[in-house]
Amino acid sequence: MITLSFRIAGGDFDSAGLATRKLKDQLAKLGVDGPALRRAMIAAYEAEMNVVIHARCGTLWARVDETKLDLEVADEGPGIPDVELAMREGWSTASDQARQMGFGAGLGLPNIRRSSDRFQIETRVGRGTLIKSTILFGEAGETQAEPVVVPLGMEGSRCRSCRRCVFACPVGALRVRDSQPLLLDDLCIGCTACIEECPDAVFGIRDSAAALPPIPEGALLLIPRGFLAAFPVRSPLRVLAVFRDLGFAEVRLLDEWDESLLAEARREARSGKLPVPRIPPLCPPAVSLIESRFPSLIPHLSLLRSSAETAGEEFPLRSVFLVAACPGQYAACKRSSLTDRLTVIAPGTLKTAILAHLGALSVERESELIAGPRGTPAPGEAAASGVRGVMRALSTAETGALGEVSVLDLRLCAGGCSASPLICPYPVIAGPAWNVECRGEPAGIAARARPFRQRPGVRLDVDMAQAMLKLSQIDKEIRSLPGRDCGSCGAPSCAAFAEDLVLGRAAQSDCPYRENTP
Amino acid sequence: MKIEDLASAIEARLVVPRGSGNTNIAFVYGGQTMSDLIANAAPDVLLVTSLNNAQLIRVADLMDVPGICLVDGCEPAPELVSHARTAGTALLVSPTGLERTSLKAAECLSREKAHA
Numbered sequence: 105m106i107t108l109s110f111r112i113a114g115g116d117f118d119s120a121g122l123a124t125r126k127l128k129d130q131l132a133k134l135g136v137d138g139p140a141l142r143r144a145m146i147a148a149y150e151a152e153m154n155v156v157i158h159a160r161c162g163t164l165w166a167r168v169d170e171t172k173l174d175l176e177v178a179d180e181g182p183g184i185p186d187v188e189l190a191m192r193e194g195w196s197t198a199s200d201q202a203r204q205m206g207f208g209a210g211l212g213l214p215n216i217r218r219s220s221d222r223f224q225i226e227t228r229v230g231r232g233t234l235i236k237s238t239i240l241f242g243e244a245g246e247t248q249a250e251p252v253v254v255p256l257g258m259e260g261s262r263c264r265s266c267r268r269c270v271f272a273c274p275v276g277a278l279r280v281r282d283s284q285p286l287l288l289d290d291l292c293i294g295c296t297a298c299i300e301e302c303p304d305a306v307f308g309i310r311d312s313a314a315a316l317p318p319i320p321e322g323a324l325l326l327i328p329r330g331f332l333a334a335f336p337v338r339s340p341l342r343v344l345a346v347f348r349d350l351g352f353a354e355v356r357l358l359d360e361w362d363e364s365l366l367a368e369a370r371r372e373a374r375s376g377k378l379p380v381p382r383i384p385p386l387c388p389p390a391v392s393l394i395e396s397r398f399p400s401l402i403p404h405l406s407l408l409r410s411s412a413e414t415a416g417e418e419f420p421l422r423s424v425f426l427v428a429a430c431p432g433q434y435a436a437c438k439r440s441s442l443t444d445r446l447t448v449i450a451p452g453t454l455k456t457a458i459l460a461h462l463g464a465l466s467v468e469r470e471s472e473l474i475a476g477p478r479g480t481p482a483p484g485e486a487a488a489s490g491v492r493g494v495m496r497a498l499s500t501a502e503t504g505a506l507g508e509v510s511v512l513d514l515r516l517c518a519g520g521c522s523a524s525p526l527i528c529p530y531p532v533i534a535g536p537a538w539n540v541e542c543r544g545e546p547a548g549i550a551a552r553a554r555p556f557r558q559r560p561g562v563r564l565d566v567d568m569a570q571a572m573l574k575l576s577q578i579d580k581e582i583r584s585l586p587g588r589d590c591g592s593c594g595a596p597s598c599a600a601f602a603e604d605l606v607l608g609r610a611a612q613s614d615c616p617y618r619e620n621t622p
Numbered sequence: 623m624k625i626e627d628l629a630s631a632i633e634a635r636l637v638v639p640r641g642s643g644n645t646n647i648a649f650v651y652g653g654q655t656m657s658d659l660i661a662n663a664a665p666d667v668l669l670v671t672s673l674n675n676a677q678l679i680r681v682a683d684l685m686d687v688p689g690i691c692l693v694d695g696c697e698p699a700p701e702l703v704s705h706a707r708t709a710g711t712a713l714l715v716s717p718t719g720l721e722r723t724s725l726k727a728a729e730c731l732s733r734e735k736a737h738a
Contacts, residue, residue, distance in 0.1 A: 121680035122680075128684060145684045146661060149681070150657065206655050206671070206677070218661075
């Protein structure tokens with residue numbers, strides 16, 4: 105990490121831009137170029153000009169490492185009384201002198217925001233303003249950090265080795281060995297199949313026991329609609345009142361963003377330029393399933409961020425808490441989060457806090473809820489939910505037998521996010537019971553900068569020759585196994601067991617039928 | 623299209639020739655605010671504007687813009703000319719207004735692309 109700093113003099117239009125120019129020289133020496141350098145220059149120059157135009161003085165700090173540039177521009181200026189207003193294009197308080205020079209068009213802050221992968225403003229009236237911008241040295245809009253491992257948590261001590269999870273997992277990522285569940289992280293897609301199937305509550309989101317963090321003033325809460333039906337009360341208004349008591353200023357339902365994604369998929373289908381059915385990325389685990397098991401359908405995925413990822417990023421100036429419906433959604437939002445203001449929480453964390461408040465609450469107050477119900481698929485569209493339903497729909501789509509279907513709405517939880525076993529224990533009422541009037545602004549969509557890619561799964565070996573050798577060993581092991589796919593060994597199939605044997609994840613003695621195999 | 627050829631095609635006066643670096647223009651962008659100009663600046667873009675101050679060169683230098691074209695036949699400010707020479711940024715002056723100059727330059731570029 106290299107840290108650079110440059111002083112900026114307020115009101116000095118002759119020297120304005122020099123700090124950014126010096127930064128450019130340093131970045132060039134470090135090998136930063138192309139679009140990343142271009143975006144860095146726009147963000148730094150606009151932030152520097154803000155200091156020159158509005159403040160007495162300021163400093164530009166740049167912290168550079170191999171993956172990103174963190175810019176911070178702090179000034180001693182008047183501060184910004186209304187940040188929301190200042191972020192609007194065309195709004196400015198620049199002097200006439202600045203306007204005559206071509207500044208003060210009210211585009212500076214929006215330009216910085218557009219050029220940044222992460223953007224934040226901290227300001228105090230009469231004290232000054234701090235602008236933070238991060239530029240990632242990769243594909244714009246996608247973090248290049250290490251992928252977040254799907255946070256499927258397991259309480260192994262509860263496991264009774266029933267092996268239901270082993271067969272429920274649509275990608276064969278689970279084993280039971282030595283009476284303990286074993287997760288193959290590389291394969292897990294973060295759905296809730298194991299959570300739903302397990303009778304002993306072994307599985308959950310890893311941080312579900314964590315306490316609810318402090319809630320800043322004006323915080324926004326984003327939830328799947330079914331979360332309102334997760335509590336023993338007769339009206340969602342009661343739950344909404346608790347949200348207010350906990351400190352959330354506003355609640356919005358993630359269903360709104362689902363509708364925007366579906367609308368975009370319809371538009372794509374109508375364009376006639378893309379393969380149909382279009383599959384909007386509503387459900388991150390369903391997308392991962394396509395990337396893992398149905399890669400031929402990747403071109404059918406709309407190149408958009410998922411509903412939850414989009415919603416989490418749509419309010420960069422507010423503190424946002426998002427309740428993830430499944431480990432996959434949790435991981436996707438964490439991975440793609442571009443703002444420090446988004447806190448992704450597991451449903452259990454918020455449920456605990458709500459249940460504690462519900463006991464003390466006696467008065468039902470008026471609350472505002474923003475969203476509408478999800479309807480049935482439109483003509484020419486199809487929807488599938490639940491692991492089996494989605495697998496069948498994808499198998500059918502892969503053969504081309506879906507015919508004229510234009511949009512395919514896939515949710516790996518039966519009934520959608522609202523009916524996730526982590527969200528609502530009463531899936532029958534999770535969907536229709538809490539329909540409420542729609543009062544929200546239309547939700548947005550956000551493009552993905554990085555295309556969907558086939559997931560490689562577990563690599564047999566980093567060395568290609570060794571991998572090929574192991575492949576032939578697996579083939580040999582498969583031929584020596586009974587082919588019953590009984591699951592007694594703790595793997596979902598004899599083929600999976602053979603792979604486990606070769607990779608050292610299982611012992612020959614785990615198969616009770618092996619001695620009798622000819 | 624070479625910046626000198628484009629200047630000739632739109633009947634603009636070449637006040638400062640391009641120094642080292644790319645002299646090819648593929649796009650033209652006309653704007654009246656610095657934010658607009660920097661957001662659309664690129665190493666193959668000619669910026670067309672009526673702004674007449676040295677900050678234009680700073681923007682061009684930061685974004686590796688090969689040239690700037692002032693409009694309405696205005697005389698470039700001395701510090702603008704001097705900064706353009708130092709930075710090696712070409713400086714043109716067109717006799718026509720922003721819209722007409724931009725359109726004319728864009729037509730020239732698209733004609734050349736069509737012939738290529």
